[in-house]
Amino acid sequence: xxxxxxFLAFTRIGLLAFGGGIAVLPLIQKEIVDTYxxxxxxxxxxxxxLSELTPGPIAINSATFVGYRxxxxxxxxxxxxxxxxxxxxxxxFISKFLSLFEGNEKVQKIMKGLRPxxxxxxSLAGFSIAQNGIMDWFAVVLCVLSFILVWRKMIxxxxxxxxxxxxxxxxxx
Amino acid sequence: xxxxxKRKRGIIKVLFVSFFQIGxxxxxxxxxxxxxxxxxxxxxxxxxxxxxxINILSIAQSFPGAIAINTAGLVGNRLAGxxxxxxxxxxxxxxxxxxxxxxxxxLYHFSGLALLERFFRGAIPAVVALIATGIFSxxxxxxxxxxxxxxxxxxxxxxxxxxxxxxxxxxxxxxxxLVRKS
Numbered sequence: 001x002x003x004x005x006x007f008l009a010f011t012r013i014g015l016l017a018f019g020g021g022i023a024v025l026p027l028i029q030k031e032i033v034d035t036y037x038x039x040x041x042x043x044x045x046x047x048x049x050l051s052e053l054t055p056g057p058i059a060i061n062s063a064t065f066v067g068y069r070x071x072x073x074x075x076x077x078x079x080x081x082x083x084x085x086x087x088x089x090x091x092x093f094i095s096k097f098l099s100l101f102e103g104n105e106k107v108q109k110i111m112k113g114l115r116p117x118x119x120x121x122x123s124l125a126g127f128s129i130a131q132n133g134i135m136d137w138f139a140v141v142l143c144v145l146s147f148i149l150v151w152r153k154m155i156x157x158x159x160x161x162x163x164x165x166x167x168x169x170x171x172x173x
Numbered sequence: 174x175x176x177x178x179k180r181k182r183g184i185i186k187v188l189f190v191s192f193f194q195i196g197x198x199x200x201x202x203x204x205x206x207x208x209x210x211x212x213x214x215x216x217x218x219x220x221x222x223x224x225x226x227i228n229i230l231s232i233a234q235s236f237p238g239a240i241a242i243n244t245a246g247l248v249g250n251r252l253a254g255x256x257x258x259x260x261x262x263x264x265x266x267x268x269x270x271x272x273x274x275x276x277x278x279x280l281y282h283f284s285g286l287a288l289l290e291r292f293f294r295g296a297i298p299a300v301v302a303l304i305a306t307g308i309f310s311x312x313x314x315x316x317x318x319x320x321x322x323x324x325x326x327x328x329x330x331x332x333x334x335x336x337x338x339x340x341x342x343x344x345x346x347x348x349x350x351l352v353r354k355s
Contacts, residue, residue: 018343020240022304026332027339049296050276052303055200056269057239064273069281073274080270084262087238091246091258094232106351107235113350115315117342119308120328126304127333133297142295146302151309158200161299168295169288 002071003078009036010063010082017083019118021058025125028062038070045133053161059083138171184253185260187218192245192264199241206241206265210248220252241265324349 009031017024025048032038039047051061060080067079134143142164149155155163191213199206207230214220221229229251233243242262249261283289316322328345331337 015237016340016343017237017239022307024239030338045297045300046280046293049293049300050273050280052200052300053296054269054272054276055197056266056272057241059239060242060266060269061273064270065277068274068277076270076274080266084238084242084266087236087242087246088258088262090236090238091243091250092255094236094247095250109350110347111235111350113348113353114343114346115311116321116325116349117328117346119312119316119325120332120342120346121339122304122308122311123325123329124332126301126308129297129304130301133294134301139294139298143298143302146299147305150302151306157303157306161296161303164299165292165296168293169291172291172294 003075005036006067006071006075006079007082010067010079011085013059013063014083014086017059018114019121022125023118023121024059026121026128028059029125029128032062032066038066041132045129048129049161053158142167181253184220185257187220188249188253188257188261189264191218192249192261193267195245196241196265197268207244210244214248221248225251320353 013024013027013031016027029044033041033044047062047065048058050065051058054061060083063079063083064076067076069075071078130143134140146160146164150157150160191210195206195209195213199209211223211226215223215226226248229247230244233240233247236243242265245261245265246258249257249259251257253260280289312325316325324346328342331345332339332342
């Protein structure tokens, strides 16, 4: 039964995954923390950090991680496959009806219309992670400092994450 | 005929190896892997030309799913049909799959380890900062009109304050895009 729920949850996530990466986080959070309670909020934050630290799309990382936690290797396989399933179906559909899709004005309009949604969802992800993960002044300083360094391209984002992690080890004793 | 079959097998092998490498070495997925795919399949292996690739890229963004997966699948499908589609997606997902299972196992064994908890406590504020840089760089390009800016603020409030499911946020954006004059 757990495999069926994994299938349902990650097919839904795959179907609504617009805008990539961070914009999909609120959707993942809704399914795996709120609806199915496979992870606690703290575990979800750890998962997001882990996904940023490791290669690959965040949604794939989340699917594998959650699937494995809940249903072992087979669970990981089901969750990851279910996330990819809508993509496979769309690609097959599009390759049959390419002329309907390519340069289609309505599709273009929808894509443009989705931009505000994507930005709203990304902000929601950032806000909810900040709300649960930034608890003291040291975290605020780390956040502002990382933002400046990464925005000015003075440091590689992954390296910044590792550095901040070590700062945490030193400070939070 | 034999040559054709051999060639197809060759392409499938190339697809798997290329997308496995791309999956293993791009952080953040999506747009980060675009230049890698281009270098690997267009410039080095010459399996498609730049126009084909740009075309595929724009289509990959026009349906749901991870952009990395969609691009891999479209490239695979174009070059070797359905088997190519599956192999390309499988190749690009496999590295994350292996790494995350290793990470989940390690985390499980060391959960409650103070050192690890402190590491995450420090790293999470940096994750928030990364997300903020992502939002700013996309907003700078995409929200050129005041209407878009107001709409994204409104959608944010709907989701945060009124708890709207992301589905509605997506749907409202898509519908306003359809309705308004460009």
